[in-house]
Amino acid sequence: MKITKEYHWEMGHRLPFHPGPCKNLHGHSYKAYITLEGIPDSNGILIDFYDIDKILQPLIDRLDHAFVLVDSDTEVIAFFKRINSKHEIIPFHSTAENLALYFIEEIKKSALPSNISGIGVSIYETADASATASVTF
Secondary structure, eight states, X not given: OEEEEEEEEEEEEOOTTOSSGGGSOEEEEEEEEEEEEEOXXXXXXXXXXXXXXXXXXXXXXXXXXXXXXXXXXXXXXXXXXXXXXXXXXXXXXXXXXXXXXXXXXXXXXXXXXXXXXXXXXXEEEETTEEEEEEEEO
């Protein structure tokens, strides 16, 4: 059985290595589809959707209306600190692919029920561009 929950947030970023316009400061209206896989319990529930919210909402709250910066982007980090603007420093470039993997790692840190055997995450950076990652255990 697989269940999926959708999340939305606004976030700024830049890709300093990018040869095109993505090297500039910009933002997106992100969307994530979080899919959990496993065997439902005796009541027919894999995991309560409210419990998924308890896991994901703190992460969404950290990212929403923040500017996400790779830890090596020191000049821009200094700027965001100086203007006291919401930002999140991460140890990787904020590509949709890396964000999907990041979401999986954050979900794995939570106390998932033992009947969950897989996590899938699709991150939409725009309405028509996404990256998907999954893991089974």
